[in-house]
Structure formats: C-alpha cells, structure tokens
Amino acid sequence: MVEHLQADGEEPCVTLDAFLDQSNATAVRLESDEDARALIPFLDRLKLIEVAFPKFRDGRGYSSARILREAGYTGELRAQGDVLVDQIGYLKRCGFDSFAPEKSLNPADVEAALSRWPEHYQGAADGAVPIWKLRHG
Amino acid sequence: MYKYDEYDQQMVDARVAEFADQVKRRLAGEITEDQFKPLRLMNGLYLQLHAYMLRVAVPYGTLDSRQMRMLAHIARKYDRDYGHFTTRQNIQYNWIKLEDAPAILADLASVEMHAIQTSGNCIRNISSDQWAGAAADELTDPRPWAELLRQWSSFHPEFSYLPRKFKIAVIAADEDRAAMRLHDIGIQIVEKDGAHGAAFYVGGGMGRTPMIAPLIKDFVPLDDLLSYTEACLRVYNRYGRRDNIYKARIKILIHELGADEYRRQVEEEFAHVKSLGIDPPKAEFDRIAAQFAMPPLDASASDEIDRTDPDFAVWVDQNVAAHKVPGHAIVNISLKPIGGIPGDASSAQIDLMADLAEKYSHDELRVTHAQNIVLPHVRKADLYAIWQALDGAGLATPNLDLISDIIACPGLDYCSLANARSIPVAQKIAQRFADPARQRDLGELKLKISGCINACGHHHAGHIGILGVDRKGTENYQLLLGGSGAEDVSLGTITGPGFDEDGIVDAIERVTDKYLAERTDGERFVDTYRRVGMAPFKEAIYG
Amino acid sequence: MKLLTGNDLKTGFVTWWTGADWSLHIEDAADVGEAGEAILAVEEAARRVNAPYIIAGEQTADGPRPAHIKDRIRALGPTVRPDLTLKPADPAAGDWVI
Numbered sequence: 001m002v003e004h005l006q007a008d009g010e011e012p013c014v015t016l017d018a019f020l021d022q023s024n025a026t027a028v029r030l031e032s033d034e035d036a037r038a039l040i041p042f043l044d045r046l047k048l049i050e051v052a053f054p055k056f057r058d059g060r061g062y063s064s065a066r067i068l069r070e071a072g073y074t075g076e077l078r079a080q081g082d083v084l085v086d087q088i089g090y091l092k093r094c095g096f097d098s099f100a101p102e103k104s105l106n107p108a109d110v111e112a113a114l115s116r117w118p119e120h121y122q123g124a125a126d127g128a129v130p131i132w133k134l135r136h137g
Numbered sequence: 138m139y140k141y142d143e144y145d146q147q148m149v150d151a152r153v154a155e156f157a158d159q160v161k162r163r164l165a166g167e168i169t170e171d172q173f174k175p176l177r178l179m180n181g182l183y184l185q186l187h188a189y190m191l192r193v194a195v196p197y198g199t200l201d202s203r204q205m206r207m208l209a210h211i212a213r214k215y216d217r218d219y220g221h222f223t224t225r226q227n228i229q230y231n232w233i234k235l236e237d238a239p240a241i242l243a244d245l246a247s248v249e250m251h252a253i254q255t256s257g258n259c260i261r262n263i264s265s266d267q268w269a270g271a272a273a274d275e276l277t278d279p280r281p282w283a284e285l286l287r288q289w290s291s292f293h294p295e296f297s298y299l300p301r302k303f304k305i306a307v308i309a310a311d312e313d314r315a316a317m318r319l320h321d322i323g324i325q326i327v328e329k330d331g332a333h334g335a336a337f338y339v340g341g342g343m344g345r346t347p348m349i350a351p352l353i354k355d356f357v358p359l360d361d362l363l364s365y366t367e368a369c370l371r372v373y374n375r376y377g378r379r380d381n382i383y384k385a386r387i388k389i390l391i392h393e394l395g396a397d398e399y400r401r402q403v404e405e406e407f408a409h410v411k412s413l414g415i416d417p418p419k420a421e422f423d424r425i426a427a428q429f430a431m432p433p434l435d436a437s438a439s440d441e442i443d444r445t446d447p448d449f450a451v452w453v454d455q456n457v458a459a460h461k462v463p464g465h466a467i468v469n470i471s472l473k474p475i476g477g478i479p480g481d482a483s484s485a486q487i488d489l490m491a492d493l494a495e496k497y498s499h500d501e502l503r504v505t506h507a508q509n510i511v512l513p514h515v516r517k518a519d520l521y522a523i524w525q526a527l528d529g530a531g532l533a534t535p536n537l538d539l540i541s542d543i544i545a546c547p548g549l550d551y552c553s554l555a556n557a558r559s560i561p562v563a564q565k566i567a568q569r570f571a572d573p574a575r576q577r578d579l580g581e582l583k584l585k586i587s588g589c590i591n592a593c594g595h596h597h598a599g600h601i602g603i604l605g606v607d608r609k610g611t612e613n614y615q616l617l618l619g620g621s622g623a624e625d626v627s628l629g630t631i632t633g634p635g636f637d638e639d640g641i642v643d644a645i646e647r648v649t650d651k652y653l654a655e656r657t658d659g660e661r662f663v664d665t666y667r668r669v670g671m672a673p674f675k676e677a678i679y680g
Numbered sequence: 681m682k683l684l685t686g687n688d689l690k691t692g693f694v695t696w697w698t699g700a701d702w703s704l705h706i707e708d709a710a711d712v713g714e715a716g717e718a719i720l721a722v723e724e725a726a727r728r729v730n731a732p733y734i735i736a737g738e739q740t741a742d743g744p745r746p747a748h749i750k751d752r753i754r755a756l757g758p759t760v761r762p763d764l765t766l767k768p769a770d771p772a773a774g775d776w777v778i
Contacts, residue, residue, distance in 0.1 A: 059298025
C-alpha cells in the first residue's frame, strides 16, 4: 500500500466544492488550503480522501490528515503530488495510508524510510505507542 | 542534567543513519539540491558564504564537560579550530565539508548531542534561562519542561513542514534572561494559588517585522502543556501564510487575526487535542525532573571572597551572579574580549572551560543567548582559581552586560544572507570603549548588531541596536535606541539616517555622552532614554 | 565581465569557473560572456558545483575581481580572520576586498 496507481474503475475524486454540492460521491480531493473539517459530517460515506501536496514544503496536508483520522475517518487517505521519500514517514504517522507521488519512488528507499525509526517520541495518527508510554508501561 | 536512555539514544542514532543515507544519495546525484536542502537544513547544515556551516543544538543551553570537549574535538578535527556560540544557545562551525557531516553527527551522537531541527521550517532548539536551576530568583527549574518539549517536538510528524521556522523559549523567573517574549512561543512557568502553570506568550519575534508576543493564556495547567502547545502549532500550520516567506511567521498570523481570535481558535483546537492523550503522565515529568536535581552543593560553604587582587574583584563584581545556595555563585565567562569576535571560542578555550566545569561546577556549563558561557554551580572559595585559569586563556574580560558585551551575528564575513559586516563594527565599538572604568561608569548597556534585516543579532532588542544594510553596494549602518529583550521588553526605534563603519562608532559615542549628561542617579541608559525620549539623542547625534 | 561562481558540492569551498574547470582562486576565473546559464546547467547537473550563480566582475591588473562586496569577501575569506583566508601570509591580500 506504499505507492498507489489508480485502479481501473476507481471512482475519480471530486473537488471539495462539488462534493459539498452533491454529496453522493465517495471520493473527494482536498486542496492544501481547504478545510478538512468541512468533510467531518460525511466521513461515514467516504471511501477515499485525496490530499494535495502541491509542493513538498506545503505542510498543511499533515494537519488535514490528522484532523480526519482524529474525527474517526477510516477510509483510504491518499497523499498526492510532490510527495518525496523523505516525507513518507511523517505522512504515514499523520494517517496517510496511500501515496500518489508525481515522480515515482524507489520502493527500496521507501521501505528504508518507513523502517528507519524504531519508536516515536509523540503520539500521532498511526497508533504508534509514544516513547513516554513505553518508559512507563 | 538530562541523560539519554536507550530510546533517546536510538532516536539520534537513527537520525545519523538517515542523514548519512541522504548525503550519500545527494553525492550520488539521486536527489537534487532543491530536494536535499530541506533535509540538510533539518540537520543544521547550511551552505554559507565560504563553505557549509553546521549548527549543533545545545538543548536549553545546557552541556556537560564531556559534551563541551566533543565540541572542541569537532572544531579541531573537522573545522578550523574554533566554534561560534549563537544567540539561540547553539554552536556553529563555519568550515564543514558535506562529506564529513555524517561522521560529525555520529561523533555528536556518541555524547548525546545532535543537530536535529537546528534549521528548517520546524520547531527549533528549545531555549531557556542560562541560569536555570541555579538562579536565586527562579520559581523552579524550567529545563524539565524544556526537555519535555524537546522530545515532543523532535521529528514531530505534523510540524516538520511549517510555514516558517518556529522558536520556543521556557523560563521560570520574572527576570527574563532568554528574550522569551521575542519567541514564536514564550512560556513562563508561573504560580497561581500555590500551583505551577504555564503562561503562554505567542507571536513574538524579531526579523523584518519585530513583534512582542501578546499573552495568549495566563495559566495553562502543566498537565496540558504539550496539548496546548500542539493546539497553538496546529492553528499556525493550517492558517499561517505560505504565499510570502516574509509574512509566514506566526507573529504575522496573530497580528492579522488579532490575539483574541487566535486565542479562540487555539482554545477550540485545544478542547479537541486534549482528548487525544498526547500529554505524558506525571511519572514521565518526574523522571526528567529528577535528572535536573540540584547537584550536592555544600550550603555551609563559606560566603567570603578574598578580594585582595583588584582585577579579580572587578571581575567578581561584573561577571559573577547570585546562586540560590549559600556559599556558591554563578560564573559568567565572557566570550567578548576587547577586539575579539563575539561568541567565538577556540578549541583550546572550549577544552579549558570544560576542564573548569568538571573541576569546579559539578560538570555543568551553559551557553547564553548573549553568546557567553556560564559555570552555574561554583563554590565562592574556588572563584579565584577559576578567574586565574580564565585570565590565562583570554576568557576573563569583566564586561558582562556592559557596552562591550556585544551580541553580533556573523554578518557578511560569514553569512550568505547578510548585507553588511557585523563583526568589524563590534570590534571597533569595543575598542573605542575599551577602558573598563568607562564601561562600568556607563553601566548596563546592551548593544546588539545584525548584519541584515533578519535580525539574528537581535538589534531590535538592544538598548542600542545596529542594523547593517546594503546601500548601493556599500555597507551602511542604521542606529536604533531603546530596545530590550528582557522583562522590560521593548523594540528599538531608528534614530535617522545611517552611517558608515566609522560613523556608527562616533554616533554611539555621542549617544553615550548624551546619556551621561542626562542621567539621574541609578538610571541605566535605557531608563534615561525612556524618560527623555528620542529627541535629545537625535539632536546629539545629528546636531 | 561575467564570472561564474558556486561552492564545491563535497567540500563547500567557494569555486570559480576557469573556462574548463573550477578553481578556488579568483585569479583563475574566466569571463563567460553570455554563456553562463548554459555552463551552469551542465556543471550543476554533473555535480561539479553546488548553488552556482553568475556575477558581474571587472578585470584588473591583479586578475578578475567581483563587483559586489559579498563576492569579494567570498573570493578571499572572512575579513576578520586573515589567518583563515586563501592568502594568510600576505597582510595586503585583502586590500581590494572592502
């Protein structure tokens, strides 16, 4: 599930505005400047939320992902755009579970990046047990 | 002081391995400079005027002698035998080779140090009061909270690509020795109804748009410290401006929203974030705090200081501060010799300070935001021996907080962002006011020099500030008066047209002469300025 | 004249384009005329230089000199540490920098 290629027959994502207009869509794309909280009333029926990363330096999508996961979203959460191997670990911790990078990634590098950190200092959206909790059982 | 456990160690070790891999991919051409730059910056590696520059974190400015010796070792082995202590309590090396950077990080990791998040648009090294744990006036030691924040902010997955860099300071005394309100978040541990809590000041900073942080919350229960900080950051990450690098700091967001609206959004976010369980239990705080316990000082040690040697007595009066335990003192080592480079120390000097810390200061040193070094826990009976050793190494300049104790950024001698040189100006001013009696007569006078508008030399916060600018290809220096980074925080005001390098030194002398003529008993320079205003000084400067 | 400068990728040292290669010494720098952008693209892609850029310079009796103070300081070293410049033994080496 590291890298995603659009499967045949997958429903294309609609824009947030279009989704809010006709909310029977099940896949939506969130631009980096759009408010993830607008989707919270509809999370049950969504199967895919694609979050745009127009530039890897634009970190708004990390917060969007955590907001969606913290609100209980369990569907696919995809990071699309300028997604580089050195950001994959952080993206995953924020709740992304699929990636659609503009430039394809070397699978070995992705594997290395994802297995780099044995533990984490802080809780996030990936369910990892923070170090302080490991220390105190 | 804090010692790594296996978890802390494996985090820095993993980072060394990660960066070694990133450097390898860069040197092999697998990633471009554009992609590599943010990665190297998050490991403190800049490309500066002459070479790569490595900024090593000194969390809240605290070091032991083994770590200090490693800083000397790095200067000798990988650099040109010196380091530069910075206004954020870190150290910089100016002549680092990219291919050596992974080995340096590995050496640092071997003594529980790193360069993590010393640059980049992430949460930077947490700074604090350099006298923490020793100061007679503190409520409690702020460093356990700073360490808690260090761990929480390290590799924070949500806040590693913020709109802009983010600086946090934590203090616990009413006297502000860390320029707390000129940080993105300034936290003061305070007491209310017998309980300790955190006052949050958010949205301060210097740079091209200096702002003093407004109080956002007067009392955050300490159990909520990380949740509240996370809420502050999440609002910023979502809504901070990303369209203009010069408007991307949190101070601009808060200025545009207004403190009340920002507070409302943070409170709303906090109500949600608090439910996530990100605050560690008290047991974790206690584990950290135990490591900052006061070393075993002998409270029956003599309070007497033999002041027979007049040079020593001058140094004691100027550079030694009150310790909370009787018979002890805080030694401030000036890295501002007259005519020297502010904040620079040779590897031999760094080693000597490490030796003194080991022998006399319970193995502890501090780096100050004014680019000096502190031995925090010294017996008064040992002061003379310490002073003699420092004096022999050019480290006993008795000028703490005087006009020659100048904060200066590296300026155009080293920095690729600078517009003018800072160091030569600092040297000329120190030489003009070299007479120690004259300096002492002028009293506390904080002079701060930046070589560009980014204000790394804190010129807005100087009682006297100097800003170097580029005027049609030549260096020009603007003069500011009336700033302060302390508890009487204020921003300096530009006097008028700028000066060349010699002209700025003359102008400062006219300012100090005017102060001497105007002052009343007990007034510091900045007090006189605040009482009489800019006009008489302007008249004195420009005629 | 137009000069090309940048930093060596591995060492970070300031380098100058000589017409065929990169040198630490400004005296070796060549006037690249209008060819700068094309040379930089090739050299950066080949990782023989990092963060390169084109500057204005002038030819003097002692060799090429950058027009702007920043690149003049880059060419020699920090003005406050003559011992760390490219010509530590020559006290007059920096006379043209400022």
